[in-house]
Amino acid sequence: MKTIGIIGPGLIGGSMAIDLRKRGYASKVLGVEKESLNASAALQMGIIDESVSLEECARRSDIVIIAVPVSAACTILPRVLNIFACQPERKQIVMDTCSTKGGIVLAAAGHPMCRRFVASHPMAGTEYSGPWAAQPSLFDGRACIIANPQESDADAVKEVENLYDHLNMRVIEMDAAAHDVHTAYVSHISHVTSFALALTVLDKEKDEKHIFDLASGGFASTVRLAKSNADMWVPILKENRQNVLQVIDTYINKMQQFRDAICDNDADAIRALIEEGNKIKRIIR
Amino acid sequence: MKTIGIIGPGLIGGSMAIDLRKRGYASKVLGVEKESLNASAALQMGIIDESVSLEECARRSDIVIIAVPVSAACTILPRVLNIFACQPERKQIVMDTCSTKGGIVLAAAGHPMCRRFVASHPMAGTEYSGPWAAQPSLFDGRACIIANPQESDADAVKEVENLYDHLNMRVIEMDAAAHDVHTAYVSHISHVTSFALALTVLDKEKDEKHIFDLASGGFASTVRLAKSNADMWVPILKENRQNVLQVIDTYINKMQQFRDAICDNDADAIRALIEEGNKIKRIIR
Numbered sequence: 001m002k003t004i005g006i007i008g009p010g011l012i013g014g015s016m017a018i019d020l021r022k023r024g025y026a027s028k029v030l031g032v033e034k035e036s037l038n039a040s041a042a043l044q045m046g047i048i049d050e051s052v053s054l055e056e057c058a059r060r061s062d063i064v065i066i067a068v069p070v071s072a073a074c075t076i077l078p079r080v081l082n083i084f085a086c087q088p089e090r091k092q093i094v095m096d097t098c099s100t101k102g103g104i105v106l107a108a109a110g111h112p113m114c115r116r117f118v119a120s121h122p123m124a125g126t127e128y129s130g131p132w133a134a135q136p137s138l139f140d141g142r143a144c145i146i147a148n149p150q151e152s153d154a155d156a157v158k159e160v161e162n163l164y165d166h167l168n169m170r171v172i173e174m175d176a177a178a179h180d181v182h183t184a185y186v187s188h189i190s191h192v193t194s195f196a197l198a199l200t201v202l203d204k205e206k207d208e209k210h211i212f213d214l215a216s217g218g219f220a221s222t223v224r225l226a227k228s229n230a231d232m233w234v235p236i237l238k239e240n241r242q243n244v245l246q247v248i249d250t251y252i253n254k255m256q257q258f259r260d261a262i263c264d265n266d267a268d269a270i271r272a273l274i275e276e277g278n279k280i281k282r283i284i285r
Numbered sequence: 286m287k288t289i290g291i292i293g294p295g296l297i298g299g300s301m302a303i304d305l306r307k308r309g310y311a312s313k314v315l316g317v318e319k320e321s322l323n324a325s326a327a328l329q330m331g332i333i334d335e336s337v338s339l340e341e342c343a344r345r346s347d348i349v350i351i352a353v354p355v356s357a358a359c360t361i362l363p364r365v366l367n368i369f370a371c372q373p374e375r376k377q378i379v380m381d382t383c384s385t386k387g388g389i390v391l392a393a394a395g396h397p398m399c400r401r402f403v404a405s406h407p408m409a410g411t412e413y414s415g416p417w418a419a420q421p422s423l424f425d426g427r428a429c430i431i432a433n434p435q436e437s438d439a440d441a442v443k444e445v446e447n448l449y450d451h452l453n454m455r456v457i458e459m460d461a462a463a464h465d466v467h468t469a470y471v472s473h474i475s476h477v478t479s480f481a482l483a484l485t486v487l488d489k490e491k492d493e494k495h496i497f498d499l500a501s502g503g504f505a506s507t508v509r510l511a512k513s514n515a516d517m518w519v520p521i522l523k524e525n526r527q528n529v530l531q532v533i534d535t536y537i538n539k540m541q542q543f544r545d546a547i548c549d550n551d552a553d554a555i556r557a558l559i560e561e562g563n564k565i566k567r568i569i570r
Contacts, residue, residue: 123501143499172498182493185486186500190507193478195562196539201470202564203535208467212568213457214428215471216408220569221506222475227566230559237547237555248544250488252537254481259533262522270522274515277480279487281512283497284505 001027005061007054007076009033009042011125012097013067014134016167017047022136025166032057033131042131058083063093063163070098071235074107081113088113093156095120095163099183099232100239101147101176109151118160119147119176122169123187127227137168144169147176184243189251191225191233192244198226286312290346292339292361294318294327296410297382298352299419301452302332307421310451317342318416327416343368348378348448355383356520359392366398373398378441380405380448384468384517385524386432386461394436403445404432404461406468407454412512422453429454432461469528474536476510476518477529483511 004020006013009031020026031048033039039051058064058080066073066080073096080094095118096104108117124142126133144164149157161171174182201223205211237244254273261269289305291298294316305311316333318324324336343349343365351358351365358381365379380403381389393399409427411418429449434442446456459467486508490496522529539558546554 123499125501125503127503142501145499179499182496182499185489185493185496186504189482189485190504192540192543193482194507195559196536196543197474197478198562198565199539199542199558200474200532200536202561203539204470204532208470211467211470214408214430214464214467215568216410216427218410218412218510219471219475221509222479223565223569224506225503226562227569228559228563230556230563233559234552234555238550238552241547241550245544245548247485247489248540248547251481251485252540252544254484254488255477255533255537255540257484258477258481259530259537262526262533263530265523265526267519267523270519271515273484274480274513274518276487277483277511278513278515280483280508283500284508284512 001025002062003028003030003060005030005032005057005064006048007032007057007064007066008068009048009131009134010038010067011129011133012122013065014042014047014131015136015138016065016067016097016122018134018136019139019167020163023166025163030057030061038131045131045134047131047134054079055083058092058094059087061092063095063159066094066096066098069232069235070100070103070239073098074103077104077107077117078111081108081111081117084113084116091155092116093118093159095160097122099187099236101145101179103239105148105151105176115151115153116156118149118152118156120160120164121145121147121179121183122164122167127225129229129232139164139167139169142169144171145179146171146173147179149173180240181243184240184247188236188240188244189247191228192237192248193251194223194225194228197223286310287347288313288315288345290315290317290337290342290349291333292317292342292349292351292365293353294333294416294419295323295352296414296418297407298350299327299332299416300421300423301350301352301382301407303419303421304424304452305448308451310448315342315346323416330416330419332416332419339364340368343377343379344372346377348380348444351379351381351383354517354520355385355388355524358383359388362389362392362402363396366393366396366402369398369401376440377401378403378444380445382407384472384521386430386464388524390433390436390461400436400438401441403434403437403441405445405449406430406432406464407449407452408472412510414514414517424449424452424454427454429456430464431456431458432464434458465525466528469525469532473521473525473529474532476513477522477533478536479508479510479513482508
């Protein structure tokens with residue numbers, strides 16, 4: 001059983017802590033949380049055993065999990081590796097959980113301890129955040145990416161895979177750059193489309209007070225991600241800027257094709273677009 | 286207990302039949318279904334008692350429910366009213382369930398029996414269709430619009446409200462034109478954004494075979510409506526063309542604002558858009 005350190009015991013870090021303890025992987029969970037209210041809540045909810053400084057966490061943990069927005073993770077990672085460098089015989093491991101992998105891989109590159117870092121992305125979550133959002137079994141059955149595993153020590157990768165095995169995730173190894181393209185398409189764009197949808201309807205509400213009276217399950221489903229936290233999503237959209245811009249451009253182009261078909265009253269063109277879109281049935285059951 | 290006629294015993298019509306029978310409103314359900322496979326299925330599943338012609342259905346039913354795509358509904362409605370005109374003493378009622386109300390209200394206008402028509406829109410559904418998609422309790426707790434009630438006989442409106450009461454719906458009376466604006470914002474645009482998202486990712490899949498390996502719950506939620514049926518959605522988008530075009534234009538504009546903020550690497554602008562979008566929390570719990 002291991003001592004794990006969670007930097008950011010919120011939705012992702014907190015949910016990992018809950019299951020890793022319950023499933024016998026972790027005997028002790030150290031938490032690093034800059035907001036004192038969140039730290040107290042995480043302690044009181046039993047998600048972490050102790051609230052400690054980043055330095056203490058990095059010194060005492062067998063495995064450090066960085067579960068904060070990607071911009072903060074990129075500055076925290078070298079600080080953790082610096083402390084590992086003071087006690088290399090302990091063969092500690094640090095991993096992240098960020099939604100973009102290009103920047104964090106670069107943040108480790110060149111550090112003498114860089115091979116103790118494993119870049120990963122557990123593909124699970126909800127639109128909520130903070131320790132209150134942590135929940136058991138969040139990761140069960142979902143995919144987890146380990147990015148650029150060849151840049152980490154083999155024992156470190158093996159141990160991180162073991163950790164994700166305790167979370168019942170299926171691990172996929174992938175190049176960091178490929179990961180960032182894929183997530184732009186199947187995750188990041190979904191958030192942008194939801195935000196844009198929310199903005200569109202909220203704008204109309206200024207004139208039409210009761211516009212939401214008729215909102216149904218379909219609307220709730222497409223707009224749900226617009227509740228997502230800016231602290232997490234501003235860094236993701238900035239980090240993955242090039243890929244996200246490319247997807248947005250394709251998306252606007254598809255939307256424009258719909259607009260043109262509707263504007264032209266062209267039933268055949270509308271039907272062709274819908275039936276092409278229906279092919280998503282193959283993917284989403 | 287009444288004899289009801291369901292023209293189109295699919296997702297909506299079939300689900301109504303199931304609950305209206307179970308909850309003691311209907312003693313007999315006549316079905317009109319042009320696809321013989323669907324008719325046989327609806328019979329075998331016990332959704333309808335008899336499969337009959339449109340004329341027989343209109344002659345024998347106390348209430349006729351037109352639950353077919355809006356374009357077909359607009360041609361069927363006068364045919365039903367013509368038959369009502371042959372037996373006015375029966376004080377029969379016809380109602381529709383279409384997602385746009387402007388066209389169907391016009392289709393009744395001027396007919397000598399037009400006051401026996403009640404325009405309505407039960408705001409519930411799934412992305413599936415056909416009698417196989419029918420399910421109990423689909424409408425429980427959801428909103429139902431009765432459009433332009435002043436254009437129908439008071440007893441007919443009252444009876445339709447009674448019917449929707451058996452489906453546990455909360456009835457909102459509304460002007461047909463206002464309904465079409467509201468649904469463009471909180472229903473129709475959600476379908477268009479989902480179709481565009483599906484098209485965007487399916488396009489990328491041509492180059493990146495494994496793009497969907499990382500698709501998560503968030504993606505599934507935003508793209509779910511892209512499974513919706515073209516037979517239903519082509520007529521809706523055509524019927525509600527002006528309103529839908531206006532929403533699409535606002536939506537593309539919001540998406541462009543996101544694009545510009547990301548392109549400019551403007552964290553403050555991205556944050557402002559996300560936090561404005563977050564206000565949807567007020568609406569969607």
